[in-house]
Amino acid sequence: MLHHTPDCEAAVKALDKYLKPGGLLVVWLYSGYNKWYRFSDFWRRYTHKMKPQTLHGILKVAVPFFYNLNQGLQRVPLLGRPAAGLVHHVFPVNRQKDPEARMLDTFDWYSPKYQSKHTYEQVFKWYEAMGMEDMRVGEISIAVRGRKPAKG
Numbered sequence: 001m002l003h004h005t006p007d008c009e010a011a012v013k014a015l016d017k018y019l020k021p022g023g024l025l026v027v028w029l030y031s032g033y034n035k036w037y038r039f040s041d042f043w044r045r046y047t048h049k050m051k052p053q054t055l056h057g058i059l060k061v062a063v064p065f066f067y068n069l070n071q072g073l074q075r076v077p078l079l080g081r082p083a084a085g086l087v088h089h090v091f092p093v094n095r096q097k098d099p100e101a102r103m104l105d106t107f108d109w110y111s112p113k114y115q116s117k118h119t120y121e122q123v124f125k126w127y128e129a130m131g132m133e134d135m136r137v138g139e140i141s142i143a144v145r146g147r148k149p150a151k152g
Contacts, residue, residue: 029118134147
């Protein structure tokens with residue numbers, strides 16, 4: 001949820017005071033490397049102002065529609081995959097197989113006022129500024145782990 005705060009860097013750095021010496025700080029943030037979901041930023045200018053019930057009602061129709069459109073277009077020879085990519089780029093919805101997870105994740109993209117995206121380089125700089133050590137990239141993009149130095 002840190003990427004849904006007005007200043008993700010400040011939010012991450014604020015966690016330092018809660019870490020014991022030798023403690024781990026592991027964060028997962030939206031990736032700044034993926035350009036395909038940038039259109040969600042455009043739509044969020046409007047959707048974050050909606051009542052949650054209104055947005056949920058719209059997404060109950062839009063998410064299955066765009067998901068199924070994507071699945072159908074991908075089966076069309078030659079132009080199907082590029083067309084599906086274009087539709088997904090302009091109207092991004094989550095592509096998980098589970099319909100409930102797909103709906104909830106898409107709602108998470110469009111309902112918050114803030115949604116920042118980050119790179120490993122950014123987060124490593126934040127961790128370095130906090131004095132973290134033993135920093136590592138996690139298994140999913142973008143996850144970073146660091147350890148607060150033990151006193152000594």
